[in-house]
Structure formats: structure tokens, C-alpha cells
Amino acid sequence: MxxxxxxxxxxxxxxxxxxxxxxxxxxxxxxxxxxxxxxxxxxxxxxxxxxxxxxxxxxxxxxxxxxxxxxxxxxxxxxxxxxxxxxxxxxxxxxxxxxxxxxxxxxxxxxxxxxxxxxxxxxxxxxxxxxxxxxxxxxxxxxxxxxxxxxxxxxxxxxxxxxxxxxxxxxxxxxxxxLRPLTLAQTTEMLDLELGPRVLPTVAEVLWEASGGNPLLLNGLIADARNDGTLRQRNGVWLFTRQLNSHGDRLTDVVRRQLLRRSPDERQALNLVALAEPVPRELIEAVVGEDPVAALIEHELVRVSAAPQPELRLWHAVYGDTLRNLISPARSLQLRQSLLRLMDHEPVSAEGLLRHVSWSMECGADVEDRQLLRAAVLASRFHDDELARKAASLVKDPELAMQARSVVARTHYNTSDYAAALDILAADFGRGNTVASLLAGSLLWAAVLSALGHTPAEIMQRAGALLRAGEQLAKDYPADAGSILAAVNERLAAMRSMVLSLAGEYEEDAPAPPAPPAPPANCLEAAFRLSLEAERLLVRGKPVSAFAEASKALDAAAGIQAAGALDGEMFDLTDFLVVRSAAAAIHGGDWQAAQTLLAGFAAGSGPVLISFGGGVHAARGIILLYQGKASQALDTLSAALEALRLTDPRQLFALTAAMAFAAAAEVGAKEKAALLLADYESAPAAVSRYLRTLSRMAVVYGKARLGNYPGAAAELRSMGRPDPGKDTGGLELDALAFCLALGDRDSAARLLELKPGLEGPRAAAICDYAGAISTDQAADHLEAAKSCEAAELWGFAALAYDAASHAYRAAGDTLRERMASGQRKRCLERADNRAGGDAAESEDPLGILTRRERGIVALAVRGLSDRQIAAELQVSVRTVEGHLYRSYAKLNVKGREQLPGIAGNGNGA
CATH class of the missing domain: 3.40.50.300 (P-loop containing nucleotide triphosphate hydrolases)
Known part of the structure; x- marks a missing residue:
């Protein structure tokens, strides 16, 4: 051959x-x-x-x-x-x-x-x-x-x-x-080839998790999701419109073919595991025998957990819904009875309880009210809204039904249908004959009102009905009056801290809230107060301290959820606190901490990603914008915006639209910018005071970038100091950073005044640039540029190199002027924020060279000898000769005499 x-x-x-x-x-x-x-x-x-x-x-x-x-x-x-x-x-x-x-x-x-x-x-x-x-x-x-x-x-x-x-x-x-399962990166590549490059990253993450990287399952999931509208293209972006369906025609066909290869006993075992997973191995073996179970484990259709109590579950979770969909109700009931006869207790795990209750409902079997309520709460936590509503609707006990209705309201909150949630919660608020029913949904009620734009003062005024109802309940049950009033007052305190934290309202002179040790059920108020303190520190320009406080709040939230203290409330603290923590990390320029935080959140299950993934990618887009990568930021923020149109539980749409508008203005995409500005103006304002202000700053910056917006710098400075008598150094940093990016050099002096009180690498680098502006010395501009590069602020680094180039030109130092200009161009390439930059770069003959080779070729084009280049770059002559030799080979030229024409067509220094 x-x-x-x-x-x-x-x-x-x-x-x-x-x-x-x-x-x-x-x-x-x-x-x-x-x-x-x-x-x-x-x-x-x-x-x-x-x-x-x-x-x-x-x-x-x-x-x-x-x-x-x-x-x-x-x-x-x-x-x-x-x-x-x-x-x-x-x-x-x-x-x-x-x-x-x-x-x-x-x-x-x-x-x-x-x-x-x-x-x-x-x-x-x-x-x-x-x-x-x-x-x-x-x-x-x-x-x-x-x-x-x-x-x-x-x-x-x-x-x-x-x-x-x-x-x-x-x-x-x-x-x-x-052959191994596909990695997440390979799954993303496959989706790019199948659907195009504009696929929301959460789509790849959800599909990868659901398929386990198995290409056949992945293709089936994609086909079924496209066919039933779960996976849809909106404004050019592919995203999920609802939870992933795992029993479509393609996937059903795959599973059916698998079943045909199995013996009758193996099929029965698979069906039992699908209906009851996770289920003790000994139970399945008692029904079908040990050999069929062993065969399914060997062929990796079923996996077994470790001893001492081995449990079976399907190897591919997506098989579950498909198998259950293939089993008739009569056969399902028969299998359930055969298994129940061998069970001596109900499942203890959350997943096991959900499957047990769901299976019972599918068979039409009776389920006890408390078990239904528990299942509804768990399903809502896992964002299985359909199961949560179905289980809640079957609760008959009047007192438990109130708690069940609050779970249904939570499912509406998950999808940003706040009006529907409020209709349910308002009807029950301040009612109930027990403490549990009286407090059911009260935190969610306050969160919904906050999302609808009500101020903390308005919400707490309306919350007086809860106190009055608690006082009446205490009179009706005098023996328990003390515990009733304590529980109601504790809830009101937590509610107040929560709405203040959501709105970002705090007293500037108030001391930092203490976080004394307390039982998990009493940590709720402390978690919200820590969150509020994080926002206060952020506004003052202390993002490192703010991140530490937000991290403490996240730890407290983890303890609360582990203890099950919020099961009846289902107010998800974690995603709210992740937003607060990410804001602190991004403001401070700690990109690694922000990315780690977001990656950890994105590692959650698929349903959570579909509900909250838009916010994760909005944060990633803001990081790119702050770094000066406006073109990439625009793509990321635009995709996030489409996800937030469907579900926006953290009310981040306005902030995302504002940042996307700024990015579009940065790259000169005027038509896109106009659409994004309209999105921002039609959306409810962000809930947090800090995020509202930041959104307005981004809009002013974008308008100034588009031109014909006099007074933008003055307006930005005013936003940074809404009350001159209070410390708002963090807001000022954001405002003055926008001003500097617009070329307003007068803002440098105020930044230097703020510098001692600011934290984080982003503030330090921007202040270094401000210091170089104040001296206007070429060497200072170069140092500032290096500082900005170290902080990965490529836009500011380009500005500093540009200032250095001008200073060298004024001094008549042509060589260093060209070097600074080349460094500026490199930073702009790294930022990738110029319209048409990709096309220009692809035509650049020097694009195949390394950074060092490009620099040496640029100096050679200007006529420097090998020895002079070596002295300029502080390397050996042999190193210069080696780089030039490799460059000639790559560029297909014979020597220096052919370099000027090539370099003249490119963008080398």
C-alpha cells in the first residue's frame, strides 16, 4: 500500500x-x-x-x-x-x-x-x-x-x-x-461542528454530564432535544429552553436495542433498578438472582456502590427515564409490589426517596402527605419542577398543604415567574395554625417582593402581618407562646437581613456584623449579614476583605443546607452568595479566584446549570471585559443574555445587558450596541445597589465610546461619589477606570488619592497607570504597562505603552518609540478588541513567528545588526542568529534583504 x-x-x-x-x-x-x-x-x-x-x-x-x-x-x-x-x-x-x-x-x-x-x-x-x-x-x-x-x-x-x-x-x-468517553472539551468541539460555534457553554456541560461522554447517547440527546424544542437557537445562540428530556425517540431507540440483547432476567433487573435507583443490591438479587445482576455490572449497564451497603444504579443516568417510559403502569405496579415485599424500610437518601415517591405516584399508589411534601421539597431543590408540583398537588393535610404551595411557588421563582410565585405566597402569608405553616414560604415571599422591585422598608412594613399572626398564635397556645414568638421574631430578623442584603442597603458607619457561633437554624441571619458586610467592603474598595466575608457567608450557607434548616423555605443561598463572592473577586482583579468559584458552581448538576448557568457566563463575560478582551466579552455576554431571557433568578439581566452594550461599543458594533441598550432600558434594574450603579456606569461608558456624549467623565465621577461624605472608594475606582479608558487623564489625580485605601491587583495596576499619567515619564509608563500586563488588564497595558511611545517620540528616541508601539500592538492583539482583527491577523505573514522571533525580525528590519539586537534585548548573539535563521525558514526568505517587504505588510513592531 x-x-x-x-x-x-x-x-x-x-x-x-x-x-x-x-x-x-x-x-x-x-x-x-x-x-x-x-x-x-x-x-x-x-x-x-x-x-x-x-x-x-x-x-x-x-x-x-x-x-x-x-x-x-x-x-x-x-x-x-x-x-x-x-x-x-x-x-x-x-x-x-x-x-x-x-x-x-x-x-x-x-x-x-x-x-x-x-x-x-x-x-x-x-x-x-x-x-x-x-x-x-x-x-x-x-x-x-x-x-x-x-x-x-x-x-x-x-x-x-x-x-x-x-x-x-x-x-x-x-x-x-x-476508546474512552469524550471529555468536556471534546463534547464542546462536537457541538461546535454539529451546531456552530455559538453554543452556550452550559449546553455542552449538561449534555456531557447526561451522556457520560458516550457519543451515541450524546447524539441521541442532541437529536431529541432539537426535535422537541428543548435545545433551540435564539438570536443565533443555542441554549436549553427547559430541563433536558431523556426519553425522546432517538434515545428510546438506543435503549430498546440494548434491552434486546439482554436475557429476560437481566431486563427485569434493569427495570427494577431504573424504577427504584439507588436500590440495595441484595433486594434486586432476591428478585432476579445473582447472575443477572453480575452480568449487568460486568457489561457496565449497572454500577454498584462500595460496601458495607452496596446499592445499584444505572451506569448511564439518562437510561432511567427512557426505561421507565417503556414500562407500562400495570407492569410497574407489579414490579413495585415484588420489591416492596422485600423492603423493611423506606429509602433514606434524598435521591432514593424521590424515586420511591415518584414511582408510587406513577403507579397510582397512595403516598403519605409528609413523604409527598418531603419529595416536593427535594425535587424543587434539584430543579425538577414538574415532579415538585405533582407531589405538592397531592398533599391533602391543610397545614402541610400550605407548605406544599410554597414549594410550588419556589418552582415559579426558579423560572423567574415572580408574579405567579407571589400570587401563591400572598394568599397564605400570615396564615397558619402551627409555627411551621405560619412561616412556610415567608423568606421566599420577601425574596419575590425584592425581585419585583420593592424596597426593604416596604417589604418589612408588609411583613408586619407575620408578626401579628405570630402574636395571635401565641395567644391561642399560651403554653408555647415563648417558642412561637421566638421563632417568628427570628424569622423576621432573617428576613430583614436578607432583603437588605439583596438590595445592598447598609449603614456606612455601622460596625461589621458579628458572626457568633450558633445552631445551624440560627445562622441564616448571620449569613445574610456577612453578605451585606461584603457588599459594604466592596463599595469601599476592599474587594479582598469583601471576598473573605462572602466566603464566610458561603460556609455558613453550606452548614445551613447540610442541616436541612431551609428545606421548607427552599431559598437557595448558595447561588446568591456566589454572585456576591464573584463580584468581589472580579472587582479586585483576582481572576483565578473568580474562575475557580464559577467553575465550582458550574460543576453542579445539569438542571441547576440550566436555571443558573446564564449568570455564570455573565460573570465570565464581565471578567473578559475588565481584562480588555471586548470582542470575546461581547460574544460571552450576548450568549449569557439569551439564557437570562429565559430564567434569571438572580436578576442579572440588566447588568449583563449593560456590560454587553459597553463591549459592543468598544468594538464599534453600533447596531448590536443599540439592541443591547434597548434590552438594558426595558429590563428591571439589578437588585443590588452596587450592581445597579455599575450597570449605569457601563451604559455611560458605552455611550461615550459610541461618540456624541459630552460630559460622560463628569457623570461617571458623580456616580462614583453619590455621597461625598461617605467612603465609596470601590465605586470611584470603577468610575475612574471607565474615565481613564475613555482618555480622561484628569481622573488620575483622584485615583492616586484613593490608592492607599484600595485593595486588589486590579486597583494597584490601574493606580500605577494613573501614577504614570501624573509624571508623564516614559519609564513610568513602561513600568505601569508591565504592571497592567501582570494584572492581565490588556486594555490599560496598551494605553500605557501608547503613552510611553508618545513620550519617547517627544524625546526623539525613535528606537524605543517603535518598541513601545510594538508592545502596544501586542497587547491589543491579546485583548482582541478590534473589529476585523481576526481577518487582519490571518493575513499577517509574521503571524507564524513566535513573540521573540517577531521582535527580533522587527529590529532586523530597522537595520540593527545581530550584535546590536543582542545588546538591545540583552541576549547572546548566537541566540539572535538562531532566531533569525528559524524565522527565515518559516517566512520562506533567504535573508535580511527580503524581510522589509514582508514586515511592511504585517503588524510587527
Whole structure:
């Protein structure tokens, strides 16, 4: 075979979603088949991992060079010697059908005829080799070992290859590829190829988690989600409009084919696990026996948890809904009864309880009210709104029904339908004959009013009804009056701290709130007060301290949730506190802390990401904008905005629209900017006072960037100091940073006054730039530029290098002027915030050079000798010569005399 021709064909293969993550395997397999060292290539992996697709691609690439013969393993013929070879040995007498020599001779005669007809080497393609009988595997191994044909074999990782084929690998004459599940990055790449580049990152994260990186399941999920409208394109961005459906037609077909391969007992065990997971292994084995369970575990259809109480669950969670959807209600009820007879207690885990209750409701069985309420609360926490509403609607007890209705209100809150949530909560607020029913939904009621724009004072005034109801309840039950009033007052205090924290309202001169140790149920107020203190510190320009306080609040929230203190409330503290913590990290310029925080939040389950993922990506977009990467920021913020149109539980839409408007203005996308400004102006203002102010600053900055907005700097400075008598150094930093970016050098003096009281690398770098402006010395501008680069503020670094270039020009230092100008250009390239920058960069002949090579070539173009370049860059002459030699080779030029024309067309320094 002509291996060079085959490799060239493989290299020209268009990128395909089906080959994502398999390119290295493809190239290696082709090389092995083409070479003389290996006689076989084995592709092993789970069902749906892509073995057959990869095999077909290999055959397609090798097609013109080989005689391809296909052999398929079959479960029904596993115990029939030479059964799968039937089509090749039809002329063999019956009495010789079990003779290895006779079968080999007949098979070889048939293969030689095929080879003679094509005059090309033989390639035997063996799919589902794990189902081959030992005799057939032995003959194939002999053919390969003798060099009569090469093998391309696909097999399931479990049970794996038959022994004769495996022996080829042991002998080192076969190459083995264990195909692994796709990574998140590969899943993202696959979606880019399938849908285009504008896919909300949460889509990839949810699909990757749901499919486990299995390409077959992933394709099924994508197809079903597109067909039923779950995955939809809005304004060019692909996103989920609701929770992922895992029982569509494509996925059902995949699961049905899997079931057909299993024995009746194995199918029954799979159904039981799907209906009851997680379920004790001993229960399933008591119903169907040990062997079917062991077979399902071996074939990785079911996984088992570690001892001492092993539990079974499906290997791929997405199989669950599909399997349950295939089981009739009558059969489901029968299976439930067979399992309940063996159970001595109800499931104790949250997931187990949810499945138990859900299964009972599907069968029409009665479920106790408290269990229904508990299941509704858990389902709402996991953002399974449909199950939460169904369970809550079945609660009959009047007192428990009030708590159940608050859970239904929470499901509306999750989807930003605050009016619907308030209709439910307002009807029950201040009512109830027990403390639990009286307080049910009270925190959520306050959060909904806050989201609808009511001030803390208005909310607490209306909350007086709760106190009056508590006082009446205490009179009705005098023996419990003390505990009733204590619980109501504790809730009112927590409610007040919460709405103040949501609104960012605090007393500037008030001392930091103490956080004394308290039982988990009493930590709620402390968590909100810590959050409020974080905002106060942030406004004062203390983001490092603010992040520490917000982190304490997150720890407190984790303790509250672990203790189950908010089960009845379902007010999710974590996402709110993540926003507060991220704001502090971003304001301070601690990008690593912010990214770590966001990554940790994004690692949650798929349903949480669908509800809150828009806010995660909004934060990432703001980081990019602050770093000066306006083009990337615009893409990220625009995608986040589409997600927030559907669900915005943290009311971040206005802030995101404002930041996206600023980014669009930065890159000169006027039409896009106009649409984003309209989005901002039509949206409710951000709840937090700090975020509201920051949003207005971004809008003023964007308008100034677009031109014809006199007085922008004065307006920004005014926003930074809403009350000159109070310390708002953090707001001033944001305002003055916008001013400096607009070219308002007069803001530098005020920044230097603020510098001693500011925290974080972002403030330090911006103040360094302000200091360089005040001295206007080239050396100071260079130092400021390096400081901004270290802080990854590429926009400010470019401004500082530009100022240094002007200062060198004024001093007549042309060489250093050009160097500073080149550094400025490099920072702008890093920022990537210029319209059309990508196209220009792709046409730059110097784009193939490294940064150091570009710098040396630029100096060579200006006429400096190798020794002068070495002195300028403080490197050895040999280093300069080496870089120039490699640059000539890359640029396909013979020497210095051909460099000026090339560099003149590029953007080198």
C-alpha cells in the first residue's frame, strides 16, 4: 500500500462530529495497518463509544488500497463453531464443517478469490468481535499471524476479545486502542461542528454530564432535544429552553436495542433498578438472582456502590427515564409490589426517596402527605419542577398543604415567574395554625417582593402581618407562646437581613456584623449579614476583605443546607452568595479566584446549570471585559443574555445587558450596541445597589465610546461619589477606570488619592497607570504597562505603552518609540478588541513567528545588526542568529534583504 497517499487522504478528511476525540486513534490505526510491524488493530470500548464509526472511517480512507471483507460477531452464534463464517464456507461438506483445517482451506480459497479480483491486500473487518466463537477467532488469528490478511477488529471492552485474538496483542503484533468517553472539551468541539460555534457553554456541560461522554447517547440527546424544542437557537445562540428530556425517540431507540440483547432476567433487573435507583443490591438479587445482576455490572449497564451497603444504579443516568417510559403502569405496579415485599424500610437518601415517591405516584399508589411534601421539597431543590408540583398537588393535610404551595411557588421563582410565585405566597402569608405553616414560604415571599422591585422598608412594613399572626398564635397556645414568638421574631430578623442584603442597603458607619457561633437554624441571619458586610467592603474598595466575608457567608450557607434548616423555605443561598463572592473577586482583579468559584458552581448538576448557568457566563463575560478582551466579552455576554431571557433568578439581566452594550461599543458594533441598550432600558434594574450603579456606569461608558456624549467623565465621577461624605472608594475606582479608558487623564489625580485605601491587583495596576499619567515619564509608563500586563488588564497595558511611545517620540528616541508601539500592538492583539482583527491577523505573514522571533525580525528590519539586537534585548548573539535563521525558514526568505517587504505588510513592531 502507498502509505503516503493514504495519510494524505486521512489528513484531508473534513472535521466530523462523529470523529471528535478520535483523530489520534484514526491516524495511529491507519499507520499500523499500512506498516509492516502490526497485523491487526483492535478497537475496544463500551457500547456507543464510537468503535463502528471509527472502523468505517478507517475503511473509507483505506478503501482504494485494500480488499475489505466484513465479518460480524453475533450473540446467537457465540457457541456455534465457525457460525459467523457460514457465508464464506457454504460449499464445505457437512462432515467437514467442524474441521479447522477444512474450514481454513475453504475460507482461504474464498478470500484469495476476492483478492485476485481486486489485486489489493486483504483487510478483514470484524465488528462485535466479543461475540465470536473461539474457533472462528482462532482461524482469524492464524490468518493474520501468517501474514495472509490484516485485521481491523471492534469489540466491547467487556467481555473483551476472545483469547486467540488477544494473543496477537500479547505477542506485540497487534495494536490496541481503548476508546474512552469524550471529555468536556471534546463534547464542546462536537457541538461546535454539529451546531456552530455559538453554543452556550452550559449546553455542552449538561449534555456531557447526561451522556457520560458516550457519543451515541450524546447524539441521541442532541437529536431529541432539537426535535422537541428543548435545545433551540435564539438570536443565533443555542441554549436549553427547559430541563433536558431523556426519553425522546432517538434515545428510546438506543435503549430498546440494548434491552434486546439482554436475557429476560437481566431486563427485569434493569427495570427494577431504573424504577427504584439507588436500590440495595441484595433486594434486586432476591428478585432476579445473582447472575443477572453480575452480568449487568460486568457489561457496565449497572454500577454498584462500595460496601458495607452496596446499592445499584444505572451506569448511564439518562437510561432511567427512557426505561421507565417503556414500562407500562400495570407492569410497574407489579414490579413495585415484588420489591416492596422485600423492603423493611423506606429509602433514606434524598435521591432514593424521590424515586420511591415518584414511582408510587406513577403507579397510582397512595403516598403519605409528609413523604409527598418531603419529595416536593427535594425535587424543587434539584430543579425538577414538574415532579415538585405533582407531589405538592397531592398533599391533602391543610397545614402541610400550605407548605406544599410554597414549594410550588419556589418552582415559579426558579423560572423567574415572580408574579405567579407571589400570587401563591400572598394568599397564605400570615396564615397558619402551627409555627411551621405560619412561616412556610415567608423568606421566599420577601425574596419575590425584592425581585419585583420593592424596597426593604416596604417589604418589612408588609411583613408586619407575620408578626401579628405570630402574636395571635401565641395567644391561642399560651403554653408555647415563648417558642412561637421566638421563632417568628427570628424569622423576621432573617428576613430583614436578607432583603437588605439583596438590595445592598447598609449603614456606612455601622460596625461589621458579628458572626457568633450558633445552631445551624440560627445562622441564616448571620449569613445574610456577612453578605451585606461584603457588599459594604466592596463599595469601599476592599474587594479582598469583601471576598473573605462572602466566603464566610458561603460556609455558613453550606452548614445551613447540610442541616436541612431551609428545606421548607427552599431559598437557595448558595447561588446568591456566589454572585456576591464573584463580584468581589472580579472587582479586585483576582481572576483565578473568580474562575475557580464559577467553575465550582458550574460543576453542579445539569438542571441547576440550566436555571443558573446564564449568570455564570455573565460573570465570565464581565471578567473578559475588565481584562480588555471586548470582542470575546461581547460574544460571552450576548450568549449569557439569551439564557437570562429565559430564567434569571438572580436578576442579572440588566447588568449583563449593560456590560454587553459597553463591549459592543468598544468594538464599534453600533447596531448590536443599540439592541443591547434597548434590552438594558426595558429590563428591571439589578437588585443590588452596587450592581445597579455599575450597570449605569457601563451604559455611560458605552455611550461615550459610541461618540456624541459630552460630559460622560463628569457623570461617571458623580456616580462614583453619590455621597461625598461617605467612603465609596470601590465605586470611584470603577468610575475612574471607565474615565481613564475613555482618555480622561484628569481622573488620575483622584485615583492616586484613593490608592492607599484600595485593595486588589486590579486597583494597584490601574493606580500605577494613573501614577504614570501624573509624571508623564516614559519609564513610568513602561513600568505601569508591565504592571497592567501582570494584572492581565490588556486594555490599560496598551494605553500605557501608547503613552510611553508618545513620550519617547517627544524625546526623539525613535528606537524605543517603535518598541513601545510594538508592545502596544501586542497587547491589543491579546485583548482582541478590534473589529476585523481576526481577518487582519490571518493575513499577517509574521503571524507564524513566535513573540521573540517577531521582535527580533522587527529590529532586523530597522537595520540593527545581530550584535546590536543582542545588546538591545540583552541576549547572546548566537541566540539572535538562531532566531533569525528559524524565522527565515518559516517566512520562506533567504535573508535580511527580503524581510522589509514582508514586515511592511504585517503588524510587527
Amino acid at each position: 502507498d502509505s503516503s497517499r493514504t495519510r494524505a487522504a486521512a489528513d484531508r478528511t473534513e472535521p466530523s462530529p462523529a470523529l471528535t476525540g478520535r483523530t489520534d486513534d484514526l491516524q495511529s490505526a491507519l499507520a499500523a495497518i499500512q506498516g509492516g510491524t502490526h497485523v491487526a488493530v483492535f478497537l475496544l470500548g463500551d457500547s456507543g463509544i464510537g468503535k463502528s464509526t471509527l472502523m468505517e472511517t478507517i475503511v473509507a480512507v483505506l478503501g482504494p488500497e485494500v480488499t475489505a471483507i466484513r465479518i460480524h460477531g453475533s450473540p446467537s452464534l457465540t457457541n456455534v463453531p465457525y457460525g459467523v463464517l457460514g457465508p464464506f464456507i457454504v460449499g464445505l461438506p457437512v462432515q467437514e464443517a467442524t474441521s479447522q483445517l477444512a474450514v481454513l482451506r475453504t475460507l482461504w480459497s474464498r478470500l484469495e478469490a476476492e483478492k485476485h479480483a481486486t489485486q489489493k491486500p486483504l483487510l478483514l473487518i470484524v465488528d462485535d468481535a466479543h461475540d465470536l466463537d473461539e474457533a472462528t477467532a482462532g482461524i482469524l488469528a492464524e490468518l493474520a499471524a501468517a501474514g495472509w490478511a490484516k485485521l481491523l477488529v471492534g469489540a466491547a471492552a467487556r467481555p473483551g476479545l476472545p483469547e486467540p485474538l488477544l494473543q496477537l496483542w500479547f505477542e506485540g503484533i497487534a495494536e490496541r486502542h481503548d
